Structures are given as C-alpha cells and as structure tokens.
Amino acid sequence: MKPVNVSEYEALAQPKIEAGAWDFYQGGSDDEVTLRANRSAFERIRLRPRVLVDVSSITMQTSVLGIPLAMPIMVAPTSSHCVAYPEGECATARGVGMAGSLMIASCVSTRTLEDIAEEAHTVQCPLFFQLYVFNDMQITEGLVRRAEQAGYRAIVLTVDTPRLGRRERDLRNNVIIPPLPHRAANFADGHPLFRPVLTWEMLSWLRDITSLPILLKGILTAEDALLAVQHGVDGIIVSNHGGRQLDGGLASIEALPEVVEAVEGRCEVYVDGGIRRGTDVLKALALGARAVLIGRPVLWGLAVDGSEGVRDILGLLRAELELAMALSGRPTLASIDRSLVKLP
C-alpha cells in the first residue's frame, strides 16, 4: 500500500539507508532540543477554521522571486542524496520538477551542479543554488559562475554555519559523509575548507559578482532580518538548519513572526524546520511565510522510491495543504492571514 503520509515514508526509508547515514540525516546537534522543538512548536499552534466559504476551487499557485510554483512548498538544500539513492540529486530534481516545486541544490551535493541542472531541465524544475563560502574565494566565485551558467535562478547563502554544529550521533558513529565513493561532486579535489570569516561584507562581494537574486538561509531574529533588508537581500529563509547547528536555539516557526514583522514586506520570507503536514504549511503561511521548505522528508521519499518518492512526498504535502485550505475556509493564498492561527 502506498504511504498515507510523510511519517510512513520515514518508517519505510530507515531500512533502506545504512545506520550511520540514517543518523546523519535524522540527527541534530547536542541534545537535539531544537530538533524536537521544531516539531512541538508546530503542535502548540491552533488553527481557527472559517466555514461556509466557497472552497470548491483551491488555488495555491504562487511565485518565489517571480518564479511560478505549483505550491508554496520548496525543497531545502540537503546533502549526500547519492547515499539515499544511486542517482542522488538528479533523481531528486526530477521528482521535484514533476511535482511542480523548486529545488535548492546544496553546494556539497554528490552530483555536480551541472548534472543536476541538466536533469532538472528535462522536467522544468527551477533551481536555486545553496552556497557555502570557502576559504579560497576563487572556488567560491567559481561555484557562483557555474551556477549562473547552468541556469540556477538564485543564490541561497547559508549564514548559520560559521562552524558545523556538534552532531553527537555522527561523532559516536565516526561518520564521514558522504561516504566514499560519494564525494562532494562540485569539487575536483574533495571538500575545500570553509571560510573562517563570513560577515555582512561578504554579501556585498556576492552582490558584486552576480546579478542573481540572493537569499539568506538561517536567520532567526528580527535584528538580523532588518539587517538583511538593509543589505538588499531578495529573500530570507527562517531556519535553524533542521536543529543541526545551535542546540537550544529558537524553533524556526517560533522565530517566524518576529522576522515577518521586522521585514514589513520588503523581501520575501520563507521558513523551514519540522514541517511534516499540510497543516504545518498552513500555519507557516498564516504567520507570514511566502513559502516553506522541506528537507528530511524529501530524502525519505528519495530513499524509498527515487524521483517517484520525491514527487509523492511533495504530492502528499500538497494534497494535505489543499485539504487544510478547504477545511479552514481559505481557498486562496491571499485568504490565509494571521487570524487563522492562535499562538500558545
């Protein structure tokens, strides 16, 4: 029988992935307090449904940076897809495209950005390119240039990883991700070193070398959201990196309201972290997100059934969101507003 929800995919995926890699995917940092908070924070938010609204037609087409999407759900950058499925990120892109969503490819993917783009092209899957800044700025700039040439539509600069969080499952498992022979495919000689200094000035540098829109991923406070707007970013992804960086940090859905309030519509705001249900998407939209990103569920779908699994994960969430919009009397994205939620 086909899985009826995202959690069933999780259960099916586990036996398909080697234990250490599974821990790498599933784990968070330290005591995984924030990992769990990402879920529990959603569960404490209550929906206030309206009735007798004409919901015969539900529309959730939207756009992100002007790019049309079939649904306000995108795919977050995650690494090491080849560990879950042989074709790796290429299979993911195919599934995302078939679902009408958008994929943010990780710069440490196990397939090259060009391979991913080529596959994405066949299914008209729009792509963003997630960027870490490396010590060697030529490598960094090279990645941006390659992304431009391959047709990526925006650069997503991850700002919450000046260092890697302490993921103790990996320390105990002595995990190297990706395991050989799945190296970080974008680099000729393995993984280059992260740049030890990443500041707002880097944003100016990035702005100078590319005309692509720039998104910042990993903002959790009103203060930084305001700075991002002042630095002219095109979008903010409210994120705690899936609970994998600072443990004890805010759940991302907890941080969303203050970011939205600070931004005042001057750039687009998205959120990731703990989204497992269409009602989670609905809550995020009601709190001001233009779209959400999902991470681990995509890997579960990929592991279970390759691109079909990815498509199905997105299809499940889309169907759940559509139903949730109908049952809450919000047939359009425009009708989803703050009055739909009651915070704890």
Place this chain on the structure above:
Amino acid sequence: MKPVNVSEYEALAQPKIEAGAWDFYQGGSDDEVTLRANRSAFERIRLRPRVLVDVSSITMQTSVLGIPLAMPIMVAPTSSHCVAYPEGECATARGVGMAGSLMIASCVSTRTLEDIAEEAHTVQCPLFFQLYVFNDMQITEGLVRRAEQAGYRAIVLTVDTPRLGRRERDLRNNVIIPPLPHRAANFADGHPLFRPVLTWEMLSWLRDITSLPILLKGILTAEDALLAVQHGVDGIIVSNHGGRQLDGGLASIEALPEVVEAVEGRCEVYVDGGIRRGTDVLKALALGARAVLIGRPVLWGLAVDGSEGVRDILGLLRAELELAMALSGRPTLASIDRSLVKLP
C-alpha cells in the same frame, strides 16, 4: 456489573465492533491532535464550587429551540449505527427518548429518517435532522421535505465538511463505511455526491424552502458566529466534528467562549467534542452553552446494549451532571455562570 461510567462503556464496546469500524468511530484526522485536544482542554479547566447552597432539589430541565428536554444533553449526529447494533438508529432513538433527551439524526443514517421518526414517536423522542448539502439540490430539498413530514423539529446544517477530513486509520484499513449491506438508507441509489460549493447563500436557500428552525454545526470562531447571527440562524453548534475534520483546529471547548461572546444571546449556542463526564457538561454550561451534544459515547452504549445502553449512557451523564451541580452549589441551570470556571 453495570458500567460505572462512560469510559467503561467504551471498553465494553470495542470487542463488539469490528476493528475497522471501531477505528472509523474512534479515529480523528491526520495526527489526531484535535481529537486529543478535545479531551485535554476540558481537563485543564478548573471548577470553583460554592457551598451551603440549597441543593436538595436539582433541576436541569431545559429547552432547546423551545422543545423541552429532561437535561441539557443532546445526541450528536453520527453515522452507521447499524454497524454497532442491528436496529441501528431506531434503537438509538428509542434509548434517547427513554432518557428524555433529543436526537439529531444523521442524513447518512443506516435506517431511513422515516423509520427513525416512527420509532422515536413511540417514546416521544424529539428529533432534529442533520443535513449535508448534495450536488443534486433536488435530493437535498427532498431530504428536508421528508424530514418536515416525518416530524423532525429542526434542520442541523453541517458546515465544517466541504470535504471529508483525512482519517488515516480508515485509509490504512481501507474502510468503507457503512459496510455492505448497511447502505445510507435515505438514498435509493447509495450515497449522492456532496455539493462542492457550500456558502452562506445556501442558508438563504434553506431558509426559503423550510420553516423549520436552522442550526449550524461546526462553527469555531467569533467571526463565523457573528455571520451566523446576521444570517438569522436559530442555533450554533460549536464543534470540530469530533476531531475528524481539520487537525490542529481549536478544541471545541476552547472555541466556545469567543462564540458565546460574539453571539450575545441572539441565538442558542451548543457545543460538542470530548464530553465524557457530567463535570464536562457543567464546564460547557458555565462557559455559555445552552446544552451539549455527545457523539461517540452513544455509539458505545448502543453497541453494548442497544437502546438500553443508549439510555444508560445518557442516564450516567445526567446523574453525573446532577451530582456535579449539587457539589458545585448550582441547583438550577440559571445558577451556572462563568464564575464557576477558572480557565488555564
């Protein structure tokens, strides 16, 4: 030994009902967050009992839309009673009538509305008719006409079901409810299609075709309560459909205060969802409900002992309510006010 409370009936009923049907009765949508919240929200409300009040005589006779009832407890519309007990809704009506309560018959009952009415007549059980609006408006109007002719006293329009909630237990069980040979008895050719558009205009149509009082079932917000009043409804049932529609929605007892406040006495307000104790009824009354509705417990009583079980369930709740009124120093319904409860 006779069950001492409603929960004991639940335990006794389970082995009498086929597993898939049991899941259908018991389950909620998605993760069943709202299903559980319906209970836990009651448990967080504290009662503030008064003492040295003359409670030698407790009176709980009331009326709903002018119809006298022995207690402020009615029976919510639920489907498929024949699955729990051979005589189905007819047995239920007999038990409800013997208990002095009122039954809202589901329009997708497994006995015809006329059969139910005939049985109800023998025990003077007042009946309301729950209505879904079907694609074929002639079918819809036909149901209303038949209900009028059969002596139903009000139409209860369910407004929270523009689509069915996603009840994953049923998806996993591959349940068809009612199982053959228990079809939806009111329809010659099985179950007609629900109407894809149900709006406030439908209320005008309904008002035009019948002079019966109209209740809306499934309102959870002050905004919709106000609209209902403005559209001239006779009553509002605050309900989340037993946690079977929008998961993550407000617990119904959480939503009751804002509805009562918005209505300002301009129509009657009732509530269902999670009521398992006389003290739950008391809390709902204190928060402004004129009466409560119970759903699943009636099915448990029906499964265990047919009409006698139904009567006993209502008798247990009535006895518990009577005791709770005595122990809280509120011998009359009029003496039950907001000062009786402390919200969390």
Place this chain on the structure above:
Amino acid sequence: MKPVNVSEYEALAQPKIEAGAWDFYQGGSDDEVTLRANRSAFERIRLRPRVLVDVSSITMQTSVLGIPLAMPIMVAPTSSHCVAYPEGECATARGVGMAGSLMIASCVSTRTLEDIAEEAHTVQCPLFFQLYVFNDMQITEGLVRRAEQAGYRAIVLTVDTPRLGRRERDLRNNVIIPPLPHRAANFADGHPLFRPVLTWEMLSWLRDITSLPILLKGILTAEDALLAVQHGVDGIIVSNHGGRQLDGGLASIEALPEVVEAVEGRCEVYVDGGIRRGTDVLKALALGARAVLIGRPVLWGLAVDGSEGVRDILGLLRAELELAMALSGRPTLASIDRSLVKLP
C-alpha cells in the same frame, strides 16, 4: 529501618489494609483529577529562601482558636480508623497528643466521641468535632451536646458534602465502609441519613445551640469565604475533601490565596489536601494559612504502627518543616510571608 518520610509510610501501610478499604482511603472521585492536582499544584510552587538569618532556634508553636499547638499542623477528620488499626480513633488521638498536635474527630468515627475524648485526655490532645448535619436534627444537636460535654473545643462543619462524591473505586469494589463490625460508633442504630438541605441558615441554628467556636470545612472560593466571615465563623478550612467530592475542582492550595485575600484576617484560615512534606506546609503558611491539616498520612501511620505511627508521621512533618524553616531563613512563623513563594 524507620521510614524516612511520609511516602515510605504509605508503602508500608498498603499491605496492612484490606484492598477495598485501601482504595476507599486512597481514592478520589470520578477520574481523580483533583486528587492528583492537590499534589501537582504544590510541586509547581517555588520557594525563595533567605540566607544569613539566625535560625539557630526555630519556633513553630502556634495556636488555633487560642489553643496552643506545638506545630502548625493538625489532623484532618477521616473516618474508619478501626479498619486501619484495632483501637481506631483512640490510638490516633493518643499519637496526635504525644506529637503536640490537634485532632479533628470525624462524626462518623468507628469509636465513640466519648471514647476518643477519654483517650485524648490522657495525652492532653485537644479535639475538635467534625459535624455532618443529619436529617434528624435531634441527632445532630445530640452530637453537638455530646461533643461539648466530652470537652471538644470547636465544631468543624463540613460544607462540601451535600451529597457524597462518586468514588468509582468504591463502586467497583462494592465497598461498604466501615465494614462490619466497625459501625459508625456515635450512632445507636447505624448511620443516620444526611440532611438534604444544608445552607447558611444552618449556621445560625448551630450558633444558637452551642457556644463552641465554629469552623467551616470545604470552602474553595473568595465568595464563600466572604459569606463565612459575614456569618461570623471562627475559621475556614480550605479543602476539596481530599479530591473525594467535586472532581475537576480547584486544588486546595490553588484556592488558598483568594480565600486569604477575601478574609483579610477576620477569621483563621487553614488548608488541607495533598500535604506530604514540610515544604508543603511551609508553602501553605507563606500563602496565608494559619495551619494545615493532614488526612491520609495519619491513616498510614496508624496502620503501620498505631499511635506510635501517628506520632511519627507528625514528627516527620514537624522535623521537615523545622528544617525547611531553617533552610529558608524563616525561624519563626511570623517571618513566613508571601515573599517566600513564587507562584507558577
């Protein structure tokens, strides 16, 4: 080894008491929500200890209605002591007297009030008499007269029991308490009927027939506390009858602050329900109680070791309170004020 705390007495007592009687002692009404709340409400209150106070000498001598007590801890009225220990309430009184505390004897005791008084006299144990009002007012008055003659110092009128709470453990066990041959010793012909009407007027009647001080036991609201003061009572016992009457009612320690505030010192205020530690006593005193009452722990002590067990229970609580006063920098009862507690 001697029990180190009250909970160890509980564990030791259970095997000494027949299962049905144990359930009768331990149980509460309905779902026992209030029974549990009585404990959990204490655990949520935090103490704010002061330091560098001279606590070399801790004094906790106090008085209740002018009667000197060695500690601000009294013994609540409970029934059926002969079930726990052959000598019943007489053994209890001896233990209470040896501990320097005060006993409120239940009017449905299994030893006569005169027997209890005689035993209490030998150890100078002050006694109050708990009164239920019976249908036959001559019986009621007779009890008061006998209590006066036997040297009881106050009448404690229980006001929260116009009917018995629904204790489902007892219903399931089919318990008759006290079991034969332990009848309610104060009555020649078994247990007379409770009076179906008990109102504030009854207080005037009681005031007229006796010059003993009158306490009301079972008040949980500011409203009733104010009425009690207006009716000239000498003391109020904030109580929910150990969670045995209205389930879902306020925990007694939750109700204490509003009662204390309403009373404004015009009569004494005590509290019972869930007190198992010296720090619980301290919290109650900080919230304005003049003294606390303990119920079930006394029965545990009685079952384990007769009067010695009762004395030891009171001794343990006294020692814990003394230590808690020292560790919180409050060497006298006068120094225990509201600033000692932080409410949740």
Place this chain on the structure above:
Amino acid sequence: MKPVNVSEYEALAQPKIEAGAWDFYQGGSDDEVTLRANRSAFERIRLRPRVLVDVSSITMQTSVLGIPLAMPIMVAPTSSHCVAYPEGECATARGVGMAGSLMIASCVSTRTLEDIAEEAHTVQCPLFFQLYVFNDMQITEGLVRRAEQAGYRAIVLTVDTPRLGRRERDLRNNVIIPPLPHRAANFADGHPLFRPVLTWEMLSWLRDITSLPILLKGILTAEDALLAVQHGVDGIIVSNHGGRQLDGGLASIEALPEVVEAVEGRCEVYVDGGIRRGTDVLKALALGARAVLIGRPVLWGLAVDGSEGVRDILGLLRAELELAMALSGRPTLASIDRSLVKLP
C-alpha cells in the same frame, strides 16, 4: 572512544564509584524537585542566535576578581574527592590548572588545603577556599589563616547551609561521607561542629580577620543580593547547593535574573546548578553571570580518569561554549547580552 560530552562521563563514572557514594554525589534533598528543576529550567530557555558576525576568533578569556581565567567556567566546591580517585582534590586541582580554570576547594576536602595548594601551584591553578563556619571560631579563623598562607585568593562563604538538607538517599544508604579512611583532612580530629548561628554579622567578622576577597555562595533572591552588596561582598554565587538543601527552592538559573538586576554591577555574580552543556554556560552569561561553576561533572571526570578526566570535562565544556558562541554570533564575552535569550 573518548566521551563526546559530559553525560557520557556520568555514565562512565557510575561503575567506578561505590553505590552509596554515588548516591551521595548524585542525590538531592527530599523529592529532588529542585535537583531536576536545575536542569529543566535551562532547557526551557531559548537562544536567539545572530548571524554574519565575524566569529573567526572566539575569545573567552575572562577574569574573576581580577584573576585571569581561560574561560568563564570555574569548579564549584564539592567534597570527598578521594572517594572518586585516590589522589582526591590534588588530582582535581592539577586537571583544573591544566584546563586554565579556577578551583574552589571545599573546606571539608579529603586532602589538606596545603596539599591541594602545593599541587595547584605546579600547574598555576588559582584557588579559592570554600568556608563553613564552625562552632569553634578559632578553628574557623585557623582555616582562613591557613588558606591565606597557602595562597588561596578568595574566601567563598557558603550561606545556604545553616543545617544540612535532608538527603534521603543517604539516610536510606546509611552513608557516612567521607568513608573511612577518608576523613576531612583539614581537621586534626575529624569534622568539627557547624556553628548554629550564621548571620550577616559573621561577614563583618570575616572581613575583619582577612583581607582576601569574600564571596557568598547560596544566594537566590534579590533581597539577599542587595544585602550582600550593602555588606561589601566581592561576589555572589547564585546557587541552591546543587539541589541538596531546600527542596522546592528556585532553580538557580531562574533566580539569576533577579539577583543580577538587584546587584546592578556592584559586585560579580556567578551561578551554579545543572550546567551540563556549553549552551547552558552561554545562557547563564546572557542572563548576567560573569562565570559559572560546575560541580558533579568534575567528580565524574575525576572518577573516570583523574586529573586528565577533570581537564577533559572542562575542555569539553569550553569547546562547547566556544562553538555556541560562534553559532550564536557572539565571539566575545562582551557581545553576550540579554537579547541572546528568550525566557519561557
């Protein structure tokens, strides 16, 4: 494999320590409510990380009373180190010194204060001397004089122990700590009696007899913090003695804000209790602590691997703090302010 965090040391330490001594180390008073609250209070505080800050260089060098420390983490006074490791407090001092931290030696240590100082000298470990006041003031003064001569840099007067808390694990285990032959080494003839009166006047006496800075350990309220400032103390350690004194008292991290607010910078404020992670240290610093103290984890490290274990415990916390500072965008202690935390 080396332990990856402090909790793994805890698990490794248990089999190395005799059961009764383990209970003595791990346990708290009464029901251990405060012991658990020390941890859970940290878990409820959320961090608000900033991004795109230059965190290439993290500096956490600080000073306590002008003494330079490599990190804002000190070692709290705990007793009986010889029970965990043969060399006892000398091994601890060596590990603390190697880690660049500071040790507060307990006055009831199992090695003499002179031995500890001699060992500490070899690794340049700064020492404070924790003082209980004994009945015989000559003994007390003698200890201060010896601490001065041995090079201790401050006196830490414990103010929350006018009596020992009731540690029921020890009562049940019938524990004598330290077990023979590990006596309290600073005293020729075993353990002298604690002074039954310890008040603010004692502070004047202590001030008169020594020119060493004086810290008070065990303050939990704004009221006492203000008194401490008025009495001219050099520092305050917000502490509930690891949950070993007044059970039900405030968690120390809960008490920190009111102490910091009352002190207004007029003396240094530190905190101990429940710190097991670098993020805990960060939260304490954000709430105004100049440094934190750790107790039990040091004993775990000592039991597992002597001075190396102690050094590693401090190294783990230091590394975690460094990472937490980087991931929260606070590269210096000065940049850690109140905006970093969101209280529950």
